[in-house]
Amino acid sequence: MSSPIMFPYKSLLSVSKDSKEPIYQQITNQFTLLIRNGMLKSGQQILSSRALSDVLGVHRKTVIMALDELLAQGWLETKQGSGTFVAKNLPEMKPQKLKDSKDTSIKKAGFSFESKPILQREVIKASDKLHLDDGFPDPRLAPLLELSRAYRSNLIHGNAYVKLGYGDTKGSLWLRQELAKYLNESRGLKITSDNILIVRGTIMAMYLLTTAFVKAGDIVVLSEMTWASAKINFQHAGANILTIPTDENGIMVDVLEEICQKHTVRLIYITSHHYYPTTVTLKADRRIKLLKLAEKYRFIIFEDDYDYDFHYQSKPLLPLASADEVGVVLYSGSFTKGISPAFRVGYLVAPEEVIEHLSHFRRIIDRQGDSMLENAIAELLQEGIIQKHLRKSLREYRERRDFFCELLSQKLKNEVSFQIPEGGMSVWTKFDKSIDLVKTAEKALKNGLYFSNGTQHNLLDRNLNATRLGFASSSVEELEKCVAILEKSITKV
Numbered sequence: 001m002s003s004p005i006m007f008p009y010k011s012l013l014s015v016s017k018d019s020k021e022p023i024y025q026q027i028t029n030q031f032t033l034l035i036r037n038g039m040l041k042s043g044q045q046i047l048s049s050r051a052l053s054d055v056l057g058v059h060r061k062t063v064i065m066a067l068d069e070l071l072a073q074g075w076l077e078t079k080q081g082s083g084t085f086v087a088k089n090l091p092e093m094k095p096q097k098l099k100d101s102k103d104t105s106i107k108k109a110g111f112s113f114e115s116k117p118i119l120q121r122e123v124i125k126a127s128d129k130l131h132l133d134d135g136f137p138d139p140r141l142a143p144l145l146e147l148s149r150a151y152r153s154n155l156i157h158g159n160a161y162v163k164l165g166y167g168d169t170k171g172s173l174w175l176r177q178e179l180a181k182y183l184n185e186s187r188g189l190k191i192t193s194d195n196i197l198i199v200r201g202t203i204m205a206m207y208l209l210t211t212a213f214v215k216a217g218d219i220v221v222l223s224e225m226t227w228a229s230a231k232i233n234f235q236h237a238g239a240n241i242l243t244i245p246t247d248e249n250g251i252m253v254d255v256l257e258e259i260c261q262k263h264t265v266r267l268i269y270i271t272s273h274h275y276y277p278t279t280v281t282l283k284a285d286r287r288i289k290l291l292k293l294a295e296k297y298r299f300i301i302f303e304d305d306y307d308y309d310f311h312y313q314s315k316p317l318l319p320l321a322s323a324d325e326v327g328v329v330l331y332s333g334s335f336t337k338g339i340s341p342a343f344r345v346g347y348l349v350a351p352e353e354v355i356e357h358l359s360h361f362r363r364i365i366d367r368q369g370d371s372m373l374e375n376a377i378a379e380l381l382q383e384g385i386i387q388k389h390l391r392k393s394l395r396e397y398r399e400r401r402d403f404f405c406e407l408l409s410q411k412l413k414n415e416v417s418f419q420i421p422e423g424g425m426s427v428w429t430k431f432d433k434s435i436d437l438v439k440t441a442e443k444a445l446k447n448g449l450y451f452s453n454g455t456q457h458n459l460l461d462r463n464l465n466a467t468r469l470g471f472a473s474s475s476v477e478e479l480e481k482c483v484a485i486l487e488k489s490i491t492k493v
């Protein structure tokens with residue numbers, strides 16, 4: 001049996017009185033690590049509490065607390081009249097090289113796993129730089145005071161057990177009721193609260209959809225250019241992806257019909273109102289034909305209506321879901337574009353049995369959403385505050401769109417081409433072929449302006465040399481600075 005005196009306690013144990021961690025816990029954790037690393041072996045006797053307190057320079061009661069904790073956890077055991085020992089029933093630990101105490105994090109997993117390349121994407125994070133982003137809202141316009149008031153009200157009033165306990169996996173009933181009214185009035189839907197599933201955002205709706213309805217080998221149809229997160233979801237599910245081209249009127253539905261005549265299509269993903277990334281609107285005749293094809297060939301239409309509320313030319317076309325009489329359209333939207341990306345509240349509209357089915361899948365990844373936030377938004381919808389905010393934002397974003405497009409025409413008329421978008425929060429901008437868009441984006445970033453280099457929109461057979469330049473999240477003064485930086489960052493091939 002090893003002598004407790006021979007063990008180098010002084011060099012292997014240390015405490016810091018400046019640490020926020022209690023001293024007894026520091027001692028406990030260090031003893032545990034020494035046992036795990038095989039430095040202290042099973043059955044080895046350790047110093048008495050009095051001797052340890054002398055070695056560590058701490059009060060004996062503190063050491064006793066640490067030893068009691070180690071005894072309770074089963075790392076140590078006592079023998080009447082003999083002292084305290086490392087527990088004998090522990091498996092043999094081979095001595096390991098002690099790591100630098102400043103770097104205790106584990107870098108590598110102790111098991112194998114597959115890392116899919118399709119999941120490796122840069123995460124866009126907010127920064128204080130100037131930006132022409134992907135088409136995000138300006139949170140400075142959001143009704144934050146009203147939202148905080150409603151959140152606080154829902155937090156402190158009412159039955160706490162009900163409000164702060166587990167809720168419906170479909171989401172707040174109050175929000176689903178208010179959303180049903182709002183969507184019926186603004187989008188021509190004919191739904192009740194039972195047709196709505198509250199989700200964290202469209203990306204969560206997409207994941208639930210693919211998990212529940214798309215099997216490996218199923219055919220999913222996307223447009224040639226599409227939202228990367230949607231494509232990745234279908235790829236992750238093992239779907240066989242087919243693509244169809246688009247033009248100034250949206251997706252070419254005739255090509256979809258040809259595909260349906262040859263293959264069994266399970267689903268088509270579409271951004272019908274403001275096509276991503278070019279912002280064009282799917283025209284009425286193609287909408288009618290798409291619905292007829294879905295009814296005939298019994299495939300799902302996933303309609304992602306990410307910024308329906310921001311259409312500037314006239315009253316926007318109603319979504320496909322408003323004309324769906326056979327239950328083939330799953331309609332998704334969120335408050336991300338209306339309020340701010342930080343507020344993760346979205347919705348999926350579908351036939352009642354689909355909502356019930358999806359709620360079971362939602363339960364196993366996210367028991368429920370943020371009930372307080374959902375109820376706060378329900379209150380703002382009921383009071384008309386969100387509707388008022390959207391009308392105000394629409395006027396502001398229209399002004400920013402017009403100002404930004406005028407700036408592009410004046411300052412970069414020989415470098416870019418674009419169509420003034422009828423709606424949305426960004427301008428699909430094509431750069432002259434003589435311009436290296438990747439290097440231009442890099443140089444702009446060094447000069448304090450972020451915008452995407454557009455490579456994610458390129459097709460397999462050609463470089464489009466185009467990108468989305470978001471205008472909504474910047475004031476007119478900021479937009480002027482953005483274009484000035486962009487102008488001086490232009491880099492020729």
